[in-house]
Each structure stands twice: as structure tokens, then as C-alpha cells.
Amino acid sequence: MAFVPAPRASVSDHVFGQLRDAIVAGRYRPDETLPGERELAAAFAVNRHAVREALRRLQQLGLVRVSQGGATRVLDWRVHAGLDLALSLARSGDVLPVETLVRDMLEMRACVGVDAARLCAERADTDVVAALVRAAEDYGTLAPDLDRMAEANIRIWRLVVRGSGNTAYQLAFNSLVAGTFAVGDVPPDARAAELLDVAGHRRLAAAVASGQGVAAARHARALLTAPVTTPTTPTTPGREARA
16 A cells, blocks of 8 residues: 655654554454565655564554564454553544444443442542542532533542552553543533533542442442433533532
């Protein structure tokens, strides 16, 4: 296939981005072999070092495997890639070619958040609990500004995940919130049902503060599944939050 010659600045990034997008879009199929370093260097009009660096990054993302003898074989990203792939694409303004990706990421966020809330109620230290209660109380003062509420919502959930004491959840959370859920733009209006539920955030914080893991999980589920299950319409002036 034809590639666009790389600009002089960040040639390795250019090669990496084009090859990544070609693989994810299916222009190179799983088990196919990429052109050799020399051929790629000529196609991109770059030196082989830039190509080698790009291939190394593709391998780190789980998109290719450099076989014995130097051949680079394409992997199935659905089997080998992780959240880092979605994050890499979001940073470049691209998204995975999956129509349901925003929904899928929101569903994953809900799964992590519900269990993190339960664990937070059971494990969090007093400092985290106090910070969470304060954050939930302050949250209502931001309504109905969805942009500011979205930022505060992330701060609340960061405290919940921190209080869970689960490192894997922490890393997953970081990936999910980077680059707006790592899937491109998710407008706050698409999450209005969740963000405007001030009372729901306070109930969550209260359940954590009282050590009620089951209740905390229930309140977390109600909040985090709202964007997936509730149709929303654009915000109108004077829209009131549920308090």
C-alpha cells in the first residue's frame, strides 16, 4: 500500500501512526507480514532507525510480533492489545474502528466503579473518606455546569478508586479517563443523567463513609449505568440538578 512520506519532525511518530492505523483498520490482516525495514524506510522516505523504533512501539502495543529472522508479523489487536491501544489512538485524534466503543468503555467503567465503591467502603482510610464526603458536598455547587461537573466527577471517582486499595483498578481508571475515556470525545451532555444526579453522588459518599459496601456498590451502579441506559438531550439554560 502507498504511505505518505514522513515530515522531518518526529519521523518515527509518523511511521508508527500510519502503520498502527493501517493494522487497526484491517488493511494488514492478522498473520500477514509487514514489508521489511528497508522497504518501509524507502516508502516513508526515512532512515531504518525510525522504522525500527516505530516497529518496537507497535510490538509494545500488541499489534505486531517480530519473528526470528527479522520478519514482522501482524497480530490480531482484539486478542493481543490492551487499553494502551485506545489511549494511543485518542492522543492522536483517532479511535478504534468499533461502532460501540464509547458504550463499551462506559460499561467497563461501570464494572470497575461499582466494585471499587464496594471496596472503598470496606477499606478506605479516614483521610480518603473525609475527602470523598467533602468532594460530594461541593459537587452540587457546580450544577448545572456540565463541563465543571464532569471534571469534579473524575475527582470523586479518583478518590473512590484510591480508597479501594486495588492497584489494577487504579491503572484501569487512569487509562479510562485519559483522553476522555480513551475513546475520543464523550460530550458531558451524553452523561447528563449521571452528572446531574447530585443526590446520587452524596448517597454514594455517605454509604462509603458508613462502611456499607453493598449500598455503595448499589449507588455506584445507579450513577455509572445512567449514561448507558438513559437517553439524554442537550442541556438547556436553567436545567436543574437532582438534589
